[in-house]
Amino acid sequence: MQLSHVLNLQLKLLQQLQLEQTLLRFSRFGLLFSTKTTQQAEEEEKEHTLNLFVHDKSRTMSSDLSDYKIIKEGEAEILMHAKNEVFYNKTQVNNRDISIAVLRTFISKRKQEHEAYLSKRTKGAQKISEIDDSSELVKGDVPDTTPTEDHKSNGGCGEEEDISPEERCSTMEEDSVKVTEECSTTEGQINLSEGKGQRELKPPRVLEALSASGLRSLRYAREVEGIGQVVALDNDKASVEACRRNIKFNGSVAVSKVESHLADARVYMLTHPKEFDVVDLDPYGSPSVFLDSAVQSVVDGGMLMCTATDMAVLCGGNGEVCYSKYGSYPLRGKYCHEMALRIVLACIESHANRYKRYIVPVLSVQMDFYLRVFVRIYTSASAMKNTPLKLSYVYQCTGCDSFHLQPIGRTISKNTSVRYLPGFGPVVPQECSDCGKKFNMGGPIWSAPMHDQEWVSAILADVKSMKERYPAYDRISAVLTTISEELPDVPLFLSLHNLCATLKCTSPSAIIFRSAVINAGYRISGSHVNPLGLKSDAPMEVIWDIMRCWVKNHPVKPQPADQPGSIILAKEPTLQANFARAVASLSKAQAKKVARFLPNPERHWGPKLRAGRQITSKHVSLLGPEAINGVLNQEEDEEPNSKRPRTEDSVTS
Numbered sequence: 001m002q003l004s005h006v007l008n009l010q011l012k013l014l015q016q017l018q019l020e021q022t023l024l025r026f027s028r029f030g031l032l033f034s035t036k037t038t039q040q041a042e043e044e045e046k047e048h049t050l051n052l053f054v055h056d057k058s059r060t061m062s063s064d065l066s067d068y069k070i071i072k073e074g075e076a077e078i079l080m081h082a083k084n085e086v087f088y089n090k091t092q093v094n095n096r097d098i099s100i101a102v103l104r105t106f107i108s109k110r111k112q113e114h115e116a117y118l119s120k121r122t123k124g125a126q127k128i129s130e131i132d133d134s135s136e137l138v139k140g141d142v143p144d145t146t147p148t149e150d151h152k153s154n155g156g157c158g159e160e161e162d163i164s165p166e167e168r169c170s171t172m173e174e175d176s177v178k179v180t181e182e183c184s185t186t187e188g189q190i191n192l193s194e195g196k197g198q199r200e201l202k203p204p205r206v207l208e209a210l211s212a213s214g215l216r217s218l219r220y221a222r223e224v225e226g227i228g229q230v231v232a233l234d235n236d237k238a239s240v241e242a243c244r245r246n247i248k249f250n251g252s253v254a255v256s257k258v259e260s261h262l263a264d265a266r267v268y269m270l271t272h273p274k275e276f277d278v279v280d281l282d283p284y285g286s287p288s289v290f291l292d293s294a295v296q297s298v299v300d301g302g303m304l305m306c307t308a309t310d311m312a313v314l315c316g317g318n319g320e321v322c323y324s325k326y327g328s329y330p331l332r333g334k335y336c337h338e339m340a341l342r343i344v345l346a347c348i349e350s351h352a353n354r355y356k357r358y359i360v361p362v363l364s365v366q367m368d369f370y371l372r373v374f375v376r377i378y379t380s381a382s383a384m385k386n387t388p389l390k391l392s393y394v395y396q397c398t399g400c401d402s403f404h405l406q407p408i409g410r411t412i413s414k415n416t417s418v419r420y421l422p423g424f425g426p427v428v429p430q431e432c433s434d435c436g437k438k439f440n441m442g443g444p445i446w447s448a449p450m451h452d453q454e455w456v457s458a459i460l461a462d463v464k465s466m467k468e469r470y471p472a473y474d475r476i477s478a479v480l481t482t483i484s485e486e487l488p489d490v491p492l493f494l495s496l497h498n499l500c501a502t503l504k505c506t507s508p509s510a511i512i513f514r515s516a517v518i519n520a521g522y523r524i525s526g527s528h529v530n531p532l533g534l535k536s537d538a539p540m541e542v543i544w545d546i547m548r549c550w551v552k553n554h555p556v557k558p559q560p561a562d563q564p565g566s567i568i569l570a571k572e573p574t575l576q577a578n579f580a581r582a583v584a585s586l587s588k589a590q591a592k593k594v595a596r597f598l599p600n601p602e603r604h605w606g607p608k609l610r611a612g613r614q615i616t617s618k619h620v621s622l623l624g625p626e627a628i629n630g631v632l633n634q635e636e637d638e639e640p641n642s643k644r645p646r647t648e649d650s651v652t653s
């Protein structure tokens with residue numbers, strides 16, 4: 001809707017309400033105590049904001065209202081300058097919708113955990129009281145189990161003693177600790193109100209560290225029930241100005257909940273340690289420079305939400321750049337988008353470990369042109385020792401599609417103690433046992449689960465229960481459905497097309513291949529990052545045996561003997577593959593014909609540049625070739641789709 005049209009409507013409304021103008025007003029933009037309906041009051045607030053905006057001489061943008069339009073996403077509305085469309089990136093609606101869904105689930109889980117904590121404490125208190133009664137103590141001697149304000153909470157650790165978990169853990173031997181994790185924070189336990197165990201659970205405080213025009217913060221404040229204060233930061237003056245205007249434009253709920261600051265997010269987060277239940281990082285490009293301060297700003301049991309749009313870097317375009325930013329080497333396999341997720345998770349874990357903290361991923365999504373991870377953060381020097389068990393290097397064969405994971409650490413358990421040791425290696429010989437070629441080594445990556453399937457089900461159920469509240473419902477429910485069916489304990493995936501390209505054979509259908517894997521006694525699933533990706537716990541030699549059997553029935557043309565495919569096919573299979581269709585060869589969603597992958601809703605569905613910058617071919621690493629092609633093709637006035645590569649996203653299930 002045009003802004004002038006909105007203004008006209010609002011002015012008409014104002015004339016009708018002239019008599020009511022003398023009604024009490026608590027603050028310029030605050031609550032109205034009047035006979036007006038809430039909607040009328042909100043409309044008036046908007047008009048007031050617009051008037052102030054028009055007469056405000058200090059703003060940096062044009063005062064011609066026709067230069068602005070109102071953008072509505074979810075329940076939030078923002079004013080956007082026509083010349084600065086970077087203030088609104090429509091493609092990020094999926095990102096914001098998923099974040100809202102995770103936030104809703106976080107609030108409900110946090111409440112459940114708090115209730116469980118309280119009931120545990122009450123039972124504990126009763127027990128102590130019984131013991132004390134039986135030992136004939138006077139009433140006043142019964143210890144008070146209510147956590148005090150001064151008590152140092154560690155998400156449940158160290159509640160009984162006035163000793164920090166760090167202190168407790170530092171008294172332990174270096175590589176041998178009790179299995180009973182005295183210091184570890186039970187996953188799922190939460191910080192109670194800013195690190196101080198309290199009976200009352202305060203609404204969660206959210207920090208949107210890189211907020212731009214504040215759309216995300218406004219959506220959080222207006223759409224997520226039970227949310228507390230939302231702090232929106234940006235180091236760009238025009239963005240903060242826009243954000244403040246938008247807060248006012250969104251009425252009293254937004255005004256009371258969202259505050260905007262001009263600040264460098266890194267400084268702000270460092271100076272607000274363990275203060276926010278949720279920290280949201282949504283940068284242009286890489287989040288790497290924000291991670292160290294972000295992991296420190298989250299309360300124990302709180303959540304870090306983090307976007308990365310530098311997919312070209314994370315996917316191996318410039319391996320050395322990725323290493324410098326994230327501390328991991330990417331590989332250019334078909335699984336590179338999942339590897340990107342796992343590189344970011346490993347990087348966050350590494351920053352968390354510096355502060356005796358560790359992460360528990362609840363959801364990791366790669367979609368459109370970016371990735372987004374949602375991890376909870378806990379403090380425990382003891383649990384942190386498990387980090388090397390959750391990280392692996394990846395050996396990727398340069399000749400065939402084989403890959404192998406090399407865990408960084410291992411443990412030996414004896415009675416009640418665990419010894420932490422370096423991993424055995426190498427897990428592969430110098431030359432690939434399938435095709436004889438050498439390996440590239442990438443990583444380290446996060447090789448533990450990157451989603452918590454219980455969370456995924458809860459998020460999906462929540463999304464389905466309020467379809468109309470998610471503008472990107474179709475897309476996010478499809479992605480969440482596919483994630484809910486991913487094998488949780490199998491990092492990375494195979495590409496059936498690549499296997500066939502190596503052997504130069506025709507491809508079996510996914511159902512036939514899946515059946516053969518299942519019939520051989522292994523598990524197999526899809527992957528949300530690639531409609532053609534197949535996750536399986538079957539070892540590579542089993543996969544190649546299945547393919548050898550397939551080629552026996554579907555012969556290939558003779559190839560030079562030194563080709564990887566020829567070397568693989570020269571060996572006889574030790575396993576007799578059974579291609580009979582297995583019941584589980586279709587996932588539940590596939591069987592029910594539930595959408596798992598959706599095409600992009602429109603052309604040029606991609607990222608945007610910082611305010612004021614023009615897209616050129618130099619931006620390929622930030623935006624990806626698709627977006628670049630789109631813009632450059634448009635510039636050249638060519639048919640925009642003519643040069644665009646067909647993306648995997650555009651394949652429907």
Ligand SMILES: C[S@@+](CC[C@H](N)C(=O)[O-])C[C@H]1O[C@@H](n2cnc3c(N)ncnc32)[C@H](O)[C@@H]1O
Nearest residue numbers: 210211212216234235236239264265282283284
């Ligand atoms: C991609 S935009 C954020 C979009 C927003 N989260 C949303 O959903 O609409 C990234 C923002 O980060 C801001 N930014 C970059 N570096 C920053 C820093 N060090 N501190 C604070 N803000 C920063 C930029 O000015 C920009 O507005």
Ligand SMILES: [Zn+2]
Nearest residue numbers: 397400432435
């Ligand atoms: Zn090989």
